[in-house]
Amino acid sequence: MRVHLSSSQLEVPINERASVTVGIYNDTDVIAGYRVTLLGADPSWITTNGNDTAVFPSETASIELSVALPEDFPAGHRPMAVQVESLEDLEEAVTVALDVVVPRRDQLNMRIEPSSVTGGRSTTFGILIENRGNDTVTAALSGTDDEAVVKVAFSPNDVTLEPGESEIVRAETRGGRRWFGVPTPRIMTFSAAGVEPVREGMATFIQKPRVGRWVLSLAGLICAISVFAIVITHSFEQVAENQKQGQALIEAALDDDPTNQNGVATNPGSVAGSVTGPADAPLAGITIELVSLDDVDGVIAAASSAADGTYRIPGLSDGTFKIRAAGAGFSTRWFGGESFAEASEVGVALGEVSEDIDFFLEGRPGSITGQVVAEDPAGAFAVLVRTAESIDGGTDAEVERAEVAPDGTFTFPKVPSPATYEIQIAKAGFTAEPRKIVLAGGEAAQGIEILLREGNGIIAGRILGPVGALGNVTVEATDGMSTITTVSLTTGDLGAFTLRDMPTPGTYTVTFSREGFATASINVPLNDVATVDELSIRLVPALGAIEGVVRTASGSPLGGATITVSGGGITRTTAAASTGLAGAYILDELPIPGTYTVTFNAPGYVAETRAVDLASVAGTSPAVSIDANLVLSFGTVGGTVTAYGLEVAQASVELTNGILTYTTTSADEPTGVYRLAGIPAGVYTLTVVRTGSATWSQLISLTPGEDKPIDVALEPQASISGLIFDDNGGSPIIRPNAIVELYLVDTFPGGSPVQTAIAGADGAYSFFGLAAPNSYVVAIVAAANDPTLVASVLVALLPGQQVTNTNVTVP
Incomplete structure (x- = not known):
């Protein structure tokens, strides 16, 4: 066999697939099969198209070898080899070198822990550098703050990482601080150069002043005590005792560091959990505070819950704490107890996460105040009910009932929150559109107005289908302000429906809908007559159609194509027209609404499949037009x-x-x-x-x-040409009109010539269109009436070769 590659070098980017074509020429006399493998690569990395293909003698097969490398494969040149093995002769194998080039892929990650540190003149951050790329990276670290007053020293300053390696770098920050005032936040920006773009991360260094506010307060207190001591001499001993206590307080304040954050761990601990409210709904924006064991107001760290109710407090030192959760409109809860004293202690260890610190908060009671708009609201009641989606089977829907005052006002002073409610106004002979209220925790909802209208109207009747009364039909009536809904009966008085307590006067649009039937609508006026109870509505099955034209890719109609539609438990087939409107088709009486799959087939063409949605349209049977252009297979x-x-x-x-x-x-x-x-x-x-x-x-x-x-x-055909000479006693001269014959070497002499030529007056001859490779004999005949061969010369001829100057001298 002979093997050649479409390219001796193959570039394979990470997360992409690259291919090389392997050409195999069968130079044996039998049909042979061949298998292609890539030496130096894991079998799971490669795929082949056409492996084990049978190749006829003297023919060439092409097999596509596709390579996809894992993400952690190193960058650079990797010598591999394509091996082709014969399935007929297991000892026959050919190996061709393939240079696999893997481009560099940089991915340098940087994480700073902790993200915020409170300290004095200096502090320490831990920076985790990770090389997730496929080549060695040398990262040069730098750091600065917005005001350029903090100096940063890294240990080490440069980090060289092999693929998959990581290293923690200590960043020592140091800068001048104020003598007095409040703590100063300094936003630190750390950069790692070595890849493009440069990786950056941010952290906060909160610098405490040299002398804090507590120290100034204590200094003032000491001054007052000293003045007091001068004035009141008989209390000298007591004053001296106070001075000792003051000195002790000063030392305590100067040494105070309740968060223990001056020493920063490169692997701090954290606390995580979730916050839920009524109905186990997640609560967002709740503040979770980590408190010292000996001070209920000593908040060490805090975080807010996310939209899904989860929270995480990172950057914590080793220790034991208590945790509370509080939010606007919600009661404060301590973890594990009702108060600070009863709360459970939560331990935090370096490098670990204290999980499942969960809270359930109850909302503070809210209130709802509203106004019923009517000529005479007296005698009406406001009913507060829970919405259907917010209750389960064991919860009463009605929460509270309040009497509407003569001026139309009503109040629900204390209702559970947060919750979603519906306010319904009830008064005999009247109706009102229910009002939905979303009440936040502890919220006082006001300004709610509900229109109360006369509601003694009735719309009733019966719904019929193709074979009689039709139940389970949704009936909805609306006048643009109020909407009333019911369902036709499925037992007893089958198909009957009644809409009661409808505001009058008014004109209502009544809509009748049921799956599998076309929706119907009518207008019903309730003016002088407040009751309409003899309506008869007939619904027809909802049937749609799919139609269109099938054409070729060039736009010519394709008659005879097969169109198949399936979906909703049915399958139907038709053929595109061959005469008249050639290529046209229609598939009708399809139940709607429904989703169908339409497949177009024609001999010699690639099948095409489309998805079609047929939706119900009131009073019509919709038709969807789907044209297809089939491509030759x-x-x-x-x-x-x-x-x-x-x-x-x-x-x-x-x-x-x-x-x-x-x-x-x-x-x-x-x-x-x-x-x-x-x-x-x-x-x-x-x-x-x-x-x-x-x-x-x-x-x-x-x-x-x-x-x-x-x-x-x-290329041009093979040919032989030259001149014919007479020896002329050693002085050759042109021999014109000589008869020249061309023989295959295997048939010379005695065989028939392949071609015969007559030399020209200049002695020149030519033979064109010769089969090659072959060996030929150019021979000279004595005369036209004498076939004796008097001279010859041997010529080896290759395909496309033009052999000139094949001169023959007759002795």
Whole structure:
């Protein structure tokens, strides 16, 4: 076998797949199968297209070898080899070198712990640098603050990391601080240069003043005590005792560091949990505070709950604390107890997360105040009910009932919150649209107005289907302000419905809907007559249609194509018209609403599938138009065969993939044109052969419906030419009109000549269009009436070779 690659180098970016084409020529006399593997690569990294393909003798197969490398594969050049093994002769194998090039992929991650530190003149941050790329990275660290007053020293300053490695760098920050005042936050920006773009991270260094506010207060107290001591001499001993206590307090204040954050751990601990409220709903924006064990107001750290109710307090030192949660409109809760004294202690360890510190908060009672708008609201009641989605089977829907005052006002002074409610106004002979209220924790909702209208109207009737009364039909009536809904009966008085307590006067749009039927609507006036109870509505099954035209990719109608629709438990098939409106089709009486799959098929074309939604439209049977343009499943290869710019007829053309072979010859008219149609998509070898010319061959890829133009330029045919001389006693002279015969070496002498030529007056002769490679004999005949051969010369001829100066001297 002979093996060649489309390229000796293959670039394979990470997270992408790259391919190389392996060409295998079968130089044996039997059909052979071959298997392709990539030496130096894990089998799971490679795939092949056409492996184990059968290849006929003297034919070429093309196998696509595809490579996808894992994310952690190092960058650079990796020498590998493509090995092709014969399945017929296990000892026959060919190995071809392949240079696999993996481009560099930089991914440098940086994380700073803790994100916020409170300290004095200096503090320490821990910076975790991780190399998630596929090449060695040297990161140079730098740091600065917005005011450029803090100096940063790194240990180490430069970090070299192999792929997958990580290292913690200590960042020592130091800068001047105020003598007096409040703590100063300094926003630190740390950078790691070495990859593009430069990686950056931010942290906060909160610098305490040299002398805090507590120290100033204590100093003032000491001054007051000293003045007091001068004035009140008889209390000297007591004053001296107070001075000792004051000195002790000063020392305690100067040494006070309740958060223990001057020493920063590079692996701090954290606390995490969740906050929920009524109905186990997650609560966002709740403040969770970490408190010292000996001071209920000594908040060490805090965080807010996220939208999903979860929270996390990072950057904590080793210790034991108590935790509370509080938020606007909610009661304060301590973890594990009702008060600070009863709360459970929570331990925090370096490098660990204290999880499941969860809180359930009850909202403080809220209130709802509103106004009923009516000529005479007296006698009405406001009913507060929970919405259907906020209760379960064991909870009463009604929460509270309040009498509406003569001026129309009503109040619910204390209702559970947060919650979602619906306010309903009840008064005999009247109706009102329910009002939905979303009440936040502890909220006092006001300014709610509800319109109360006369509601003695009734709309009633019966709904019929194709075969009688029809139940379970949703009936909805609206006048633009109020909406009332019911369902037709499914037992007893089948199909009957009644809408009661409808505001009058008014005109209502009543809509009737049920799955599988077309929606119907009517207008019903309730003016002088407040009751309409003899309505009869007939619903028809909802049926839709799918229609369109099937064409070829070029836009020509494609009659006879098969169209199949399936979905909703049905499958139907029709054919596109071949006459009249060619290519047109229709599939009707399809239940709606529904989702259907439409498939278009035609012999010799690639099938096409579409998804179609048929929706119910009031009073109509909707039709959806779906046109299809089918692509040929077979391709075509064609072109012109030329040599020296001239068209060549009768050249043999062959297209093969090792299993399928298609042949033709270039035409006499139009000269040199060839065409191979009905070719399945795939990879083929196109070969063109002409007597005396070198064989032309090219690997091509054909897609469905493709008309691939490939023109072929052949090399010139093999030929032999020269001059005929007479020896003339050692002084050769031209021998004009000599008879020259050309023989294959295997048939000389005694055989028939391949060609015969007559030398010209200048003694020149030529033989064209010779089969090669071959060995020929150029022979000279004595005379036209004497076939005796008087001289000859041997010529070896290769395909396309033009041998000139083949001169023959007759003795």
